[in-house]
Amino acid sequence: MVRQPSLKKGTWTPDEDHKLTAYIMRYGIWNWNEMPRFAGLQRSGKSCRLRWMNYLRPNIRHGNFSREEEETIIRLQKQLGNRWSAIAARLPQRTDNDVKNYWNTRLKKRSVILENNNSASATTSPSEIISSNSNTDSSTLLNFPTTDDFPGALEPAAGFSIPVSNGNNTVVVDDIYTMKDNFVSSENYWEILCFLEQPLMGESFGCESESPNFQLWHSHSQHYYCDPVDNFWTNPLV
DNA sequence: AATGCGGTCAACCGCAGCGCC
């Protein structure tokens, strides 16, 4: 009798991330339950899907919720309840898991205060209340520069400190190692590229440099940006 | 230096919805 290898749980390793990303880039998403086996992963399909949807998928931002986003979450949560996927759909580049975590860890308490303040003063805007609230987490008050603020600018690299305008001097950008966001570091870019040029599933990649995907990738290499319009990642074979 | 505690967030679990047969 062939024993089914036990499925791994817990934190994903960089190697597992690479395997999953490379597989989806090459073959697309076809069946979450079958994919792990073909991708050489000892993970459940659910685990792979979750990892892809919440972390590896391109065009995802983590942390540094803007004040506008906070207000949107608070407003929509009031309107829709805990329908996190619906709320996340209204927040570009945010995942339902991120929105849910952010709500549970930060906004939930603040929302209660907001309610109290609103009942006390119906004329005060949410942002004013957030700003004036002494219990407010200082991290929510940072005017964190985004790529929306500086179109075409490079995203700060992982581990770098950047100046903020809340009185503290710097904030450390979250450590990322690959494709966590739209942008990846040049080091990771080449690391990924090297990985993708390795044979997958025992077959050669052949002339990857002539493939549409490769050219798309290089066409964005200035900013290492994966354009969602290209549908490059989610459906690489089209 | 060691320990405790609270906050954060990645990941798991269970369930509901949907489509297919």
Next chain:
DNA sequence: GGGCGCTGCGGTTGACCGCAT
């Protein structure tokens, strides 16, 4: 209509980290 498999969603857990003592 019912069973089955797959996917998506929301609640919850547990590991990790920073800070206070």
